[in-house]
Amino acid sequence: MLSVALRHRQGEFTLDVGFEAPPGITVLFGRSGSGKTTIVNAVAGLLTPDAGRIAVGDSVLLDTETGLRLPPHRRRLGYVFQEGRLFPHLTVRQNLFYGRLFAPRGVAAEDPDRVIEMLGIGPLLSRRPGLLSGGEKQRVAIGRALLAAPRLILADEPLAALDEARKAEILPYFERLRDEVSVPILYVSHSAAEVARLATTIVALDAGRITRQGPAGEVLSDPMVLPTGIRAAGAVIEAKVVSHHDDGITELEAGGVPIYLPQVPQAPGQVIRLRIAAQEVLLAREAPRGLSALNVIPGVIDRVRTGDGPGALVSLRTPAGPVLARVTRRSVETLGLAEGVTCHAIVKSVGIAPQDVGRARALSSD
């Protein structure tokens, strides 16, 4: 459990935050310049804030009142930087084991073989970082942080420098980290998809202040928490794998509602989380027939929000969980969508982007 309380001024910018990060992945979410890196650097000890207190469990890392300030190398945190920052003169293996040299004896560290296997970097061990692809670099950086036996992992937009394909390649490793490794993670992102897929807890920042914090499910389904624009809106639901069909479709079940997805890797019985982007959802008053969409989720409208634009955001309560739909104001009128109205959310199975299909645990553990 990480607890952070900070006040810091740099130039025009003032940071004033306080939050707690329970086990799992806590995502710091907010637009550019909102102070995310500043917080992470303060936790890592690379920056000394004007005032504040930072503690991991019982160990206090910083307390400006008592004048305590552990230097970075005594904080035992694994920092995964945006640009990797691998040591170019060392091989991948040497990079990975770098932190081990300094880890206190007797501290239970991750098993290197397991970490290497988990990150799929076995074949790279004797290579040098200069010739790795961006995605490989970041996987090594994650491994390096993990093997330093950290009490906490910090990751500052670890995927931002990667293209879409690389992002998709790395995201599952963070999920495995969250699900298989007991170390809590403080993760900076401004991608809604990343947040939805990874976060256990969300801390939303704006201009140096926290605008909302709480468990991921709650925060994400609140259509007002959209620091990066309305197009990112979406809801997260949990579903259990029921069976894999022969035609490559996996059947899942969420609150009794069947959900069909193109094949997912999880075995029947496992629970996964899905992000359904609001703009992928169509609404129909009657159950539609003869449509190529496989998923139809019945629900009751909770709230309809309209603004100045032509769009409207409709929240539904469904047996599967909250679902958001982004429609036009014209449709709201034509279909008579209003609070309490029963209707059907139609989601094409392929409308659930693969990077939005994550492995669950985070939500269920709140």
Added chain:
Amino acid sequence: MLSVALRHRQGEFTLDVGFEAPPGITVLFGRSGSGKTTIVNAVAGLLTPDAGRIAVGDSVLLDTETGLRLPPHRRRLGYVFQEGRLFPHLTVRQNLFYGRLFAPRGVAAEDPDRVIEMLGIGPLLSRRPGLLSGGEKQRVAIGRALLAAPRLILADEPLAALDEARKAEILPYFERLRDEVSVPILYVSHSAAEVARLATTIVALDAGRITRQGPAGEVLSDPMVLPTGIRAAGAVIEAKVVSHHDDGITELEAGGVPIYLPQVPQAPGQVIRLRIAAQEVLLAREAPRGLSALNVIPGVIDRVRTGDGPGALVSLRTPAGPVLARVTRRSVETLGLAEGVTCHAIVKSVGIAPQDVGRARALSSD
């Protein structure tokens, strides 16, 4: 008109291409390592190919048979590099006017005021590149290339280093370039959205060879031209603006079919091009009712392609033009989708991503 014929080996890689780039934007499209940068560098003169001929209109830039090889500075091409490559020691103004110093007298160059206005960089003129944002840098780089009075503009993934928001900010400038400036453009990209929005002509590359080339409308609507993965599939249609409604919806018309979009900036009567991503399209046998989707386009199935996966790609002929839909194999069976079957393509208005709404001219000019 640029004509290129090249053969070149570097290491394991062999390039062997020949193509012509008519006026407008010719996009070199292909996965990483397919040889796009190699071609552009050969055109720019930064690399001398083993054999080949390159000409812009009547002027031959390179002809290995006659031994002719103009040095880069005598080719009069404007190269927009991925990383901008602005001169850090010069102000934005000095960067912009750098090429002018060397442009031959009497050559009709763009009007600087117009270029500066078009790119929206007036307020930056006296600043230095070091403090510009990534998007601003690229706009200046475009202006710098333009003001050198080039016969041809080369752009090698000019948006790749930018995040989504920045990309969206720059794309319109390339459209204006295509539509308002008479210089032909050779543009490298591996983003399907960029290609759909910008290309007049497409040259698709794979492993050093051209797999398909032709006018953008044709190439993009061929579901087999998907060098970057099936998820990028989509069709491009042209539509004329009919009117702007009060509730923020713009009505368009394509081949007699009404299309509704959230407000677009074009005036009634103008023609714009829309990319409809295949995965945003639902198919229904009967015209649906009571649905929040505003756009329903009737059509006839042209072809259904299935592979090993759970998905299928359906091509429709519609009065509005070709439309692609990505559905599941299961839906193909359930709905009985097959060649010659009549059905309806359902597109949520918001399903047309704003970066896929472009200004037309390219398609109509082929």
Added chain:
Amino acid sequence: ETVTVFAAASLKTALDEIAAGYSARMGDDVTVSFAGSSALARQIQAGAPADVFISANTDWMDRLEAEGRIAAGTRSDLLGNSIVLIAHGEVPATDDIAAALAQGRIAMALVEAVPAGIYGKAALTHMGLWDRVQTRVIQADNVRAALAFVALGEAPRGIVYATDAAVEPRVSVLATFPPDSHPPIVYPAALTADAGPEAAAFLDYLKGPEARAVFDRLGFSGPGD
């Protein structure tokens, strides 16, 4: 009307004073370039604009004469000097040079290359002492530097010109080497092959009484003494 003189560096004090006197008397300017005799001789070989050359050493003058670089018949031995054994600090004079050199470092100029060192080595060899003291000799690149070693106490003994010892208060003269123990110490002077007429006047002045008085005061002997 400028006379350019190339002179061994050890003559600086004397020549600065004499040149000033000459200029005051005769109106002609005298410019003196002080450096090691070897450097100066090579420069004259290479066509340096020197009118007068005063060497600390007959070898280099011989060499220039043989090459026809000096005006025939103008060479003469201008000055003489003697070499002395010196000690750091106040030490009474002694007759027993061997005993005085029994131990400790002995500072000298380069014994194969620099005149003062060559004379010193010759004298020690003549007295049968060289083999015994050889390993304790520290050699400086010029005689002034050897003097400095003794003055600073880095070497308890040293062999330098009498003229150097006379003006350094931190050393005392233990003994003077007998003139027959080494080749005669002379400073030959001559006009160079392309010297102007004023140069002859200055060379004459150097041999005249006013200059002689300065040389005597600084401890130089006459050429024949």
Added chain:
Amino acid sequence: MAWLGPEEWSAVALSLRVSTWAMLVSLPLGVLTAYALARWRFPGKQLLNGLVHLPLILPPVVTGYLLLLGFGTQGPIGRALEKIGITFAFHWTGAALAAGIMAFPLMVRAIRLSIEAVDPRLEQAAATLGAPKPWVFVTVTLPMILPGILAGAILAFAKAMGEFGATITFVSNIPGQTRTIPSAIYAFLQVPGGEGPAMRLVVVSVVVAMAALLASEAISTRVARRVAGT
């Protein structure tokens, strides 16, 4: 500084002149050599590199001697230059030549490093904008390596202020003409009681060279920031 006599002042003035010229004249050649070593490939490149470093390796007396052999009035180069009216022998210009040559390796090293730090892709960009090679150099490379040039120049100046062995061997020690501060110090050290004036000259020399060095550090930082485009 009333405590410096006219002879000493003359040495100080001469040293400043000699060092300034040594620095200014060798600068273009230094930049060219550094550029060739950093960017070009040609046969004999390592030879050129060795040659440039020679004055650093040789005892200064030897350098001076070689200069005397080559550039003296009897030397082949000296005679050729004499014909077109250029004299180095026993002239302050010769002192500048000696100082310049001794300082050359330091200058070239500093400039070479700064050239190697320039991104060649910026030079390519300039070429695509129509700039011929010489213009690319003048408008892009040169401004970007200014801090390195400055550092190299000042280092050369400082080194020139201290050069002695090659100078006295090549052009002798003629007051007002070739008696620079170090030569004057040498002459003073030959004289009993000359340590006083010698040390005064040392102080002047150190103050001048230090001031130049510190100024160059300060300017370099500022120019570097400007060149970084911020």
Added chain:
Amino acid sequence: MAWLGPEEWSAVALSLRVSTWAMLVSLPLGVLTAYALARWRFPGKQLLNGLVHLPLILPPVVTGYLLLLGFGTQGPIGRALEKIGITFAFHWTGAALAAGIMAFPLMVRAIRLSIEAVDPRLEQAAATLGAPKPWVFVTVTLPMILPGILAGAILAFAKAMGEFGATITFVSNIPGQTRTIPSAIYAFLQVPGGEGPAMRLVVVSVVVAMAALLASEAISTRVARRVAGT
């Protein structure tokens, strides 16, 4: 090389020993100084910077004289060191000291530049992985600046091979003990006809120093490639 006499061989052997030790011993101090100048902020930094450059600016004779005053048997430092069994005066170690000090500014400049080129964010990364400062230096900074250290060291070696003025003034010219190649060359050049043997030594000296320089360029390139992580 049968054409070198035993005396000359002894000078060559001594010069190699002196230059090697000068280089090796000054290296740690050079790295430390360069690091301090590149990375630390402290009062008197510019003073230290000036001090380091002093041997470049001063005539070598003056440096030698100052060394004699400080490190001679009568000098305060010399006397203190004598007590703990370290002698510089008139000993080959003194020649190494003189050569090391004369070469120090060159070494420090080369290393400093390479340190300034190291991305401090890599050092931060090492700290977050638990490495205390000295370890960060040894495991990250040091390997990355190896090319610069190598260049600085070889440059210092070459310079040490050519050092004359400060050496002879400080430790004189004792055959087998302090008579380095340049001292021997100087002695030869003092006598008529000595040019021949002098030039033979010049050739040896140049060959050795050039070989070192060229080797360092080659190794630097290779190490630089390795350090770049490719």
